[in-house]
Amino acid sequence: MKQKDKNQVIVLAEKPVGMATLNTFQLREIDMPEIKEGEVLLKSLYVSVDPGMRGFMNEGANDYTGQKFQINEPITSRTVARVIESQSKKFSVGDIVNGRLAWKRYQSMGDDKLEWVDPQVLPISTAVSILGVPGLAAYFGLEKIGQIQKGETVVVSGAAGAVGSVAVQIAKIKGCRVVGIAGSDKKIEYIEKELGVDRGINYKKTNDIAIDLAKACPNGIDVFFDNVGGELLDAVLSLINKKARMVICGQIAVYNDTEPSKGPRPEHTLIKKSARIEGFVVFDFKNEFEEAKLKMTQWYIGGKLKYKENLIEGFENLPSAFIGLFTGENIGKQMVKI
Amino acid sequence: MKQKDKNQVIVLAEKPVGMATLNTFQLREIDMPEIKEGEVLLKSLYVSVDPGMRGFMNEGANDYTGQKFQINEPITSRTVARVIESQSKKFSVGDIVNGRLAWKRYQSMGDDKLEWVDPQVLPISTAVSILGVPGLAAYFGLEKIGQIQKGETVVVSGAAGAVGSVAVQIAKIKGCRVVGIAGSDKKIEYIEKELGVDRGINYKKTNDIAIDLAKACPNGIDVFFDNVGGELLDAVLSLINKKARMVICGQIAVYNDTEPSKGPRPEHTLIKKSARIEGFVVFDFKNEFEEAKLKMTQWYIGGKLKYKENLIEGFENLPSAFIGLFTGENIGKQMVKI
Numbered sequence: 001m002k003q004k005d006k007n008q009v010i011v012l013a014e015k016p017v018g019m020a021t022l023n024t025f026q027l028r029e030i031d032m033p034e035i036k037e038g039e040v041l042l043k044s045l046y047v048s049v050d051p052g053m054r055g056f057m058n059e060g061a062n063d064y065t066g067q068k069f070q071i072n073e074p075i076t077s078r079t080v081a082r083v084i085e086s087q088s089k090k091f092s093v094g095d096i097v098n099g100r101l102a103w104k105r106y107q108s109m110g111d112d113k114l115e116w117v118d119p120q121v122l123p124i125s126t127a128v129s130i131l132g133v134p135g136l137a138a139y140f141g142l143e144k145i146g147q148i149q150k151g152e153t154v155v156v157s158g159a160a161g162a163v164g165s166v167a168v169q170i171a172k173i174k175g176c177r178v179v180g181i182a183g184s185d186k187k188i189e190y191i192e193k194e195l196g197v198d199r200g201i202n203y204k205k206t207n208d209i210a211i212d213l214a215k216a217c218p219n220g221i222d223v224f225f226d227n228v229g230g231e232l233l234d235a236v237l238s239l240i241n242k243k244a245r246m247v248i249c250g251q252i253a254v255y256n257d258t259e260p261s262k263g264p265r266p267e268h269t270l271i272k273k274s275a276r277i278e279g280f281v282v283f284d285f286k287n288e289f290e291e292a293k294l295k296m297t298q299w300y301i302g303g304k305l306k307y308k309e310n311l312i313e314g315f316e317n318l319p320s321a322f323i324g325l326f327t328g329e330n331i332g333k334q335m336v337k338i
Numbered sequence: 339m340k341q342k343d344k345n346q347v348i349v350l351a352e353k354p355v356g357m358a359t360l361n362t363f364q365l366r367e368i369d370m371p372e373i374k375e376g377e378v379l380l381k382s383l384y385v386s387v388d389p390g391m392r393g394f395m396n397e398g399a400n401d402y403t404g405q406k407f408q409i410n411e412p413i414t415s416r417t418v419a420r421v422i423e424s425q426s427k428k429f430s431v432g433d434i435v436n437g438r439l440a441w442k443r444y445q446s447m448g449d450d451k452l453e454w455v456d457p458q459v460l461p462i463s464t465a466v467s468i469l470g471v472p473g474l475a476a477y478f479g480l481e482k483i484g485q486i487q488k489g490e491t492v493v494v495s496g497a498a499g500a501v502g503s504v505a506v507q508i509a510k511i512k513g514c515r516v517v518g519i520a521g522s523d524k525k526i527e528y529i530e531k532e533l534g535v536d537r538g539i540n541y542k543k544t545n546d547i548a549i550d551l552a553k554a555c556p557n558g559i560d561v562f563f564d565n566v567g568g569e570l571l572d573a574v575l576s577l578i579n580k581k582a583r584m585v586i587c588g589q590i591a592v593y594n595d596t597e598p599s600k601g602p603r604p605e606h607t608l609i610k611k612s613a614r615i616e617g618f619v620v621f622d623f624k625n626e627f628e629e630a631k632l633k634m635t636q637w638y639i640g641g642k643l644k645y646k647e648n649l650i651e652g653f654e655n656l657p658s659a660f661i662g663l664f665t666g667e668n669i670g671k672q673m674v675k676i
Contacts, residue, residue, distance in 0.1 A: 055606075229605055248605045260606070264598040267567055267586045268393075270617030277615045279608030 007032045010103040010318055012069045016057055018258055019326060024057070025075070025319040033108040040114070041085035042097065042107055044315070047336045048078040048128040049322040050162075051252040074102035075318075078128040080117060091116065098127040103318055105338060121297055129333035130166060130300065130307040131293045133282050137249055138166035138225075139292045140285045142174070145278050146223040146247045150175035153217050155236060158227030159197065160187035162333035163249055166296075167225050168197050169305050176223075179216045181209075181232065190331050194306060203232070210235040223247065229254045230261060233277075237269045244275040252326065308332030345370045348441040348656055350407045354395055356596055357664060362395070363413070363657040371446040378452070379423035380435065380445055382653070385674045386416040386466040387660040388500075389590040412440035413656075416466040418455060429454065436465040441656055443676060459635055467671035468504060468638065468645040469631045471620050475587055476504035476563075477630045478623040480512070483616050484561040484585045488513035491555050493574060496565030497535065498525035500671035501587055504634075505563050506535050507643050514561075517554045519547075519570065528669050532644060541570070548573035561585065567592045568599060571615075575607045586617040590664065646670030 006029060013026040035041045056069045069075055079101035083091045088111035091097060097114040101107060117127045129135065141163075142148050154171040158164040159180025168191060171178045180197040182188055188200035199216040206212045213221070213235055220241040226233060229251030236246065254261055266277060285292075299305035310330040312321045315338045325334055344367060351364040373379045394407045407413055417439035421429045426449035429435060435452040439445060455465045467473065479501075480486050492509040496502040497518025506529060509516045518535040520526055526538035537554040544550045551559070551573055558579040564571060567589030574584065592599055604615060623630075637643035648668040650659045653676045663672055 226605070230603070233603075233605070248608050251606055251609065254603070254606065260602040262600045263603045265568070265571075265592070265601045267564070267571070267615070267617060268589055268592065268598070270586050270615060271589065271619060272617070274618045274622050276617070277605070277608060278612075279605060279610070279614070280612045281609060284612050 007104065007106045008315060009074050010315075011074050012057060012071050014071065016054075020054060020057065020319075020323055022319055022323070027316055030104070032106055035085055035087050035108040037087050038112075039108045039110055040083045040088050040091050040097070042081035042101065042109055043084050044079050044081050044101060044103075044105055044107075044338045045096075046080040046125040046128060046311075047101075047103065047315075047318060047338065048132065049318065049325060049334050049336065050077060050133070051250060051325050053077060053322065054326075074104060076100050076102050078132055080124050080127050090114075096124045096127075098132070103315075105315055122300060125309055125311075125335065125337075126307065128335060129162065129309050130296060130305070134162035134333055135166045135296055135307075136285070136289060136292055137163045137282045138170055139296060140282055140288070141225055141247045141249045141280060142167055142170050142223070144285060145280050146225060146245050148174050148176055148223050151177075152222035153177045153179065153219055153241075154223045154225065155179045155181065155213065155217065155221050156225045156227070157181045157232050158250065158252060159191045159195075159200065160331045161227055161252075164225070164227050165191065165195060165308065165332055166305070167227075167249075168195050169299075171223075171225075172196050173299060173304050177217075177219070179213070181228070184329060186329065187331055190308075210238050213239055220244075225249060226251075228252055231263065233266070234263055237266055240269070240273050240275055242273050242275075244273055246275070246277040248277060248279040310334045311337045313337050345442065345444045346653060347412050348653075349412050350395060350409050352409065353397055354392075358392060358395065358657075358661055360657055360661070365654060368442070370444055373423055373425050373446040375425050376450075377446045377448055378421045378426050378429050378435070380419035380439065380447055381422050382417050382419050382439060382441075382443055382445075382676045383434075384418040384463045384466060384649075385439075385441065385653075385656060385676065386470065387656065387663060387672050387674065388415060388471070389588060389663050391415060391660065392664075412442060414438050414440050416470055418462050418465050428452075434462045434465075436470070441653075443653055460638060463647055463649075463673065463675075464645065466673060467500065467647050468634060468643070472500035472671055473504045473634055473645075474623070474627060474630055475501045475620045476508055477634060478620055478626070479563055479585045479587045479618060480505055480508050480561070482623060483618050484563060484583050486512050486514055486561050489515075490560035491515045491517065491557055491579075492561045492563065493517045493519065493551065493555065493559050494563045494565070495519045495570050496588065496590060497529050497533075497538065498522075498669045499565060499590075502563070502565050503529065503533060503646065503670055504643070505565075505587075506533050507637075509561075509563075510534050511637060511642050515555075515557070517551070519566070522667060524667065525669055528646075548576050552577055558582075563587060564589075566590055569601065571604070572601055575604055578607070578611050578613055580611050580613075582611055582613040584613070584615040586615060648672045649675045651675050 016024045083095040090111040096117040099114040154176045160182040180191040191197040224236045224246045227250040230253040354362045421433040428449040434455040437452040492514045498520040518529040529535040562574045565588040568591040
């Protein structure tokens with residue numbers, strides 16, 4: 001079954017300063033790998049690009065998971081792949097798996113680093129979208145960190161994105177009033193009409209986000225689920241209720257900053273409102289992944305949870321798909337189909 | 339039993355901008371009050387002055403509890419008083435009580451707004467120090483918000499103050515490594531020698547607080563109990579461990595600021611470390627006050643918990659005692675004995 005295609009890899013060519021560009025990456029021809037006992041040979045099918053990866057490219061320990069991208073080393077991200085050769089007892093040829101893989105067309109991998117993907121229930125690409133890190137981040141961020149309760153007002157930034165679009169729907173399922181913030185009329189229409197958000201705010205069309213938020217949240221804000229970072233939090237803090245929870249999930253607005261941005265210190269408001277700001281990474285809840293995936297699959301089958309994947313075709317387009325995360329108009333989960 | 343002394347009140351004379359001064363306050367002669375059914379006539383004995391009161395003096399809703407100081411209205415604070423006349427079924431003449439009272443030598447008060455103080459166990463002044471708001475803030479801040487665990491490293495700012503000096507001791511009782519930050523060598527000596535703090539840091543004598551903190555916390559920081567506010571938090575954030583809790587109790591460094599101070603946004607670190615910053619006010623835990631007081635009384639009797647009260651004599655010195663909180667060299671709980 002071994003493919004005769006040439007193999008390719010995309011490596012980090014230079015540490016970007018500010019926004020990553022096409023020069024940040026380099027595509028190289030490499031040999032097809034051999035596999036050893038306990039390994040499988042994988043053909044990449046769907047490769048996820050995530051805003052948080054930008055942090056791994058910086059100098060210094062600017063990563064969440066201990067992972068870092070080094071110059072001349074492959075970029076890695078969550079990937080769905082097919083087993084095309086196996087010396088593993090765990091996986092057979094034809095199996096679909098998912099894991100943190102290198103940006104390679106073909107690669108060998110130990111079977112202990114891979115999860116089996118059930119091809120029967122949802123499309124296999126969902127293993128890196130709604131049933132992958134973005135979906136799980138929405139789920140655990142709201143359930144465990146935000147601890148959302150029925151009747152509360154939940155504000156979600158980046159509401160049309162991979163994480164935000166799941167978060168707004170889970171908050172609706174839980175009986176919350178949901179306000180979504182996004183950056184285009186098309187996105188606002190999507191989250192209001194398709195995802196059932198009570199009120200969408202296009203932050204690029206507002207003179208004062210705090211005023212628009214106040215109108216959209218007549219009972220104040222109980223939970224803020226932030227995928228964006230920066231000044232939005234300041235506006236939210238001016239409107240929070242007693243015991244509000246600010247869930248910091250992502251920081252797409254600041255990943256490219258060369259210096260940490262400054263803002264008004266929130267501590268006074270946190271005392272006054274007995275409120276908290278809390279960050280998390282989805283892997284904190286690794287032991288509960290299966291339960292969460294099951295619940296989200298049920299919601300999906302029950303028609304309560306939708307998802308949109310934004311597919312770009314072609315291995316060589318991985319760099320531009322990544323860069324597009326920060327500039328693009330994409331709705332839902334951005335990924336590359338090989 | 340009605341006293342023949344003249345009565346006096348201290349009112350807010352003007353809204354201070356920046357630091358409060360003697361002109362912020364005015365002492366006035368007033369009549370002795372009459373009491374009605376259900377009320378008692380009180381003689382103030384020990385009046386607490388607290389940094390947080392500064393916030394209540396600002397224009398706008400700058401207070402934690404809905405309370406505000408208005409021009410020409412009396413200042414109020416936690417006070418221990420003696421009942422000198424009673425039309426209450428709850429309290430008899432001679433009883434000691436504590437409550438949020440006006441800065442008056444004598445005042446009438448409904449018995450539903452007062453708590454009885456047991457004069458047998460600890461000195462009655464402790465009702466507004468170690469068994470009052472400062473002690474309870476230390477207790478609940480560490481137990482409920484900080485959730486300190488044996489073996490963790492706990493950093494306390496304002497460590498020689500009314501709240502901090504209790505917090506460092508409770509953290510020691512719970513088996514933590516405790517680092518205290520304070521602003522004079524005398525204070526550092528006090529917290530190290532008298533209160534058993536593992537390492538004291540005089541922030542006024544350091545070139546780089548982050549470096550001194552790193553030395554004092556070789557295993558990183560798990561809990562920060564902040565009474566001071568401002569830049570200290572930035573240094574702490576650079577040293578926190580996974581799942582660290584930053585407990586925001588007080589903000590003495592910034593209460594007098596005319597504009598909210600700015601600082602580097604903490605969200606990126608909070609994600610990276612799955613950490614949180616959380617504020618609270620002690621009244622969030624009102625239902626558990628008695629249990630906490632009992633525990634602290636037991637620690638005191640068992641010799642595990644010490645306290646220091648810094649008494650200034652004379653009703654007319656209340657304003658200067660308050661102002662002294664922000665400039666002074668006082669150790670422990672500042673109060674005025676009438």
